[in-house]
Amino acid sequence: MNNLNPSVLARRDTGPSPEAKITRDIVKRGIIAAPALIVLSSLIWGAAGAWSSAYGLGLVLCNFIIAAGLVATTARVSYALMMAATLFGYILRLGLIALAVMLVRNEPWVDLLALGLTLIITHLGLLFWEMRYVSATLAFPGLKPVMENK
Amino acid sequence: MEALATIVRIAAEAGDAVVDPAAAKNISAAASAGHAYGLAAIGPGIGIGIIFGKAIESMARQPEAAGMVRTTMFIGVAFTEALALIGFVAFILLKFA
Numbered sequence: 001m002n003n004l005n006p007s008v009l010a011r012r013d014t015g016p017s018p019e020a021k022i023t024r025d026i027v028k029r030g031i032i033a034a035p036a037l038i039v040l041s042s043l044i045w046g047a048a049g050a051w052s053s054a055y056g057l058g059l060v061l062c063n064f065i066i067a068a069g070l071v072a073t074t075a076r077v078s079y080a081l082m083m084a085a086t087l088f089g090y091i092l093r094l095g096l097i098a099l100a101v102m103l104v105r106n107e108p109w110v111d112l113l114a115l116g117l118t119l120i121i122t123h124l125g126l127l128f129w130e131m132r133y134v135s136a137t138l139a140f141p142g143l144k145p146v147m148e149n150k
Numbered sequence: 151m152e153a154l155a156t157i158v159r160i161a162a163e164a165g166d167a168v169v170d171p172a173a174a175k176n177i178s179a180a181a182s183a184g185h186a187y188g189l190a191a192i193g194p195g196i197g198i199g200i201i202f203g204k205a206i207e208s209m210a211r212q213p214e215a216a217g218m219v220r221t222t223m224f225i226g227v228a229f230t231e232a233l234a235l236i237g238f239v240a241f242i243l244l245k246f247a
Contacts, residue, residue: 008210018221064228071224079206086202086227087195094191094234101238105246112247116239124232127225134225 009080017072022134023064026126030061037122041114049114056118059100060126063093183244190237197230 034057042050067089074085097119104110205223209216 008206011210011213013209013216013220015217018217019224022221022224063231067228068224071220075220079209083202083206087198090195090198090227090231090234093231094238097235098238101242105242112242116243119235120232120239123228123235127228127232131225134221 009083010078012078013075017068017075019068019071022130023068025133026064026130027061029129030057030122030126033057033122033125037118041118045111045114048109048111051109052111052114053118055104055110056115057122059097060119060122063097063123064126066093066096179244183241186244187237187241190240191234194230194234197233198227201226201230 034054037057038050038053041053045052070085070089071082074081101115105112201223205219208219212219
């Protein structure tokens with residue numbers, strides 16, 4: 001970082017926000033995958049599993065939306081603020097997820113195993129699903145998946 | 151030497167005090183859960199810092215590629231966060247399930 005212009009952190013990005021687009025895609029795919037996930041959870045863990053999976057999926061999608069919102073908003077102010085929002089936003093969002101789980105952990109409709117597995121599987125699954133489109137678009141724009149052009 | 155003997159005696163008494171295996175298991179599970187959550191949050195914190203530092207560096211060198219860099223950065227940060235989520239899930243399962 002030593003050879004960079006010291007004012008780089010004061011720059012800002014007024015162009016379109018790629019994070020917002022990525023998150024919109026992720027939320028769309030999350031909503032598409034939700035019924036299958038909830039049905040699968042209800043088959044394994046019953047009604048508590050279905051509610052827990054729905055709650056976990058909601059948490060994951062909210063996490064993505066807050067992350068994208070923070071980055072997109074602060075990038076319009078300065079890169080320094082974007083850095084702060086990314087780093088402190090990580091702690092903030094982790095704390096919010098912990099709080100959201102702690103608040104409901106004793107509720108009768110919560111199955112912690114289903115909730116935990118949903119958090120991990122949907123977070124990673126949605127990212128890998130999105131990654132398929134993003135990587136193809138970045139490396140070879142001509143190979144952009146057809147669904148993305150619609 | 152006398153102080154050492156006292157410490158050893160206190161430790162032995164403390165060891166004898168924990169006689170209930172269920173309580174000992176609960177204590178060790180709670181401690182492990184705390185360690186899992188804490189340690190799992192350190193790695194992603196460092197990773198996100200590195201990702202963001204490199205992204206800023208790239209955007210400074212090539213401002214025209216900022217959109218592509220931010221796309222990659224956002225995905226990278228989200229993947230790194232998954233590690234923290236796994237640690238958190240390990241925590242809630244060890245502590246409460």
